[in-house]
Amino acid sequence: QSALTQPASVSGSPGQSITISCTGTSSDVGGYDYVSWYQQHPGKAPKLMIYDVSNRPSGVSNRLSGSKSGNTASLTISGLQAEDEADYYCSSYTSSTTLAFGGGTKVTVL
Amino acid sequence: EVQLLESGGGSVQPGGSLRLSCAASGFTFNNYAMSWVRQAPGKGLEWVSAISGSGGSAYYADSVKGRFTISRDNSKNTLYLQMNSLRAEDTAMFYCAKATFLRVVPATDAFDIWGQGTMVTVSS
Numbered sequence: 001q002s003a004l005t006q007p008a009s010v011s012g013s014p015g016q017s018i019t020i021s022c023t024g025t026s027s028d029v030g031g032y033d034y035v036s037w038y039q040q041h042p043g044k045a046p047k048l049m050i051y052d053v054s055n056r057p058s059g060v061s062n063r064l065s066g067s068k069s070g071n072t073a074s075l076t077i078s079g080l081q082a083e084d085e086a087d088y089y090c091s092s093y094t095s096s097t098t099l100a101f102g103g104g105t106k107v108t109v110l
Numbered sequence: 111e112v113q114l115l116e117s118g119g120g121s122v123q124p125g126g127s128l129r130l131s132c133a134a135s136g137f138t139f140n141n142y143a144m145s146w147v148r149q150a151p152g153k154g155l156e157w158v159s160a161i162s163g164s165g166g167s168a169y170y171a172d173s174v175k176g177r178f179t180i181s182r183d184n185s186k187n188t189l190y191l192q193m194n195s196l197r198a199e200d201t202a203m204f205y206c207a208k209a210t211f212l213r214v215v216p217a218t219d220a221f222d223i224w225g226q227g228t229m230v231t232v233s234s
Contacts, residue, residue, distance in 0.1 A: 048222050093218045097215055099217040
């Protein structure tokens, strides 16, 4: 079971938009619309931000949006704020009925 | 309030065993699949195992298959992870996580509630 591929780090200035990619294969990201995104601040448990590719749970800012094209899913954060600085992980259902996580992306607000 | 509270972590020698528990409250426990997710120090998240709401179906990552066993006691609202033949590479914070929806296959679901984690250290 291979991890999904994410960039190690992404940065942006306050107010800018950033996009984090999550690349898998046709056996995971590309094959199913079961991609989720989690935010994790240091020393804290992860928090669900996006499920089923593009859906936001209640209470999550509409500055976050998710999408997918082929084997790559993406999380976009618009109007970047200091509170967005955290690690972000994607996950996807796989054809083995397991779950794969991405390696994580550290988002820095400059 | 919906809450998950893990316990049972600690230090163990390679080859040893440990049982983690996750006490759930604030929701109808037996309706939801549950999972264990771990995170090695300074590393990313790794899905470990999942179990259906009834406990009748269990799923494992290849890295723990044959060594770890997930189970649940719906009468006690508690999830378990029995870990045997522990290795140094199992050292991690272990989180239990609740499925968001009532899906048949747990791995298709997202995790809307997470515990704070319990640390497992495998070292001689």
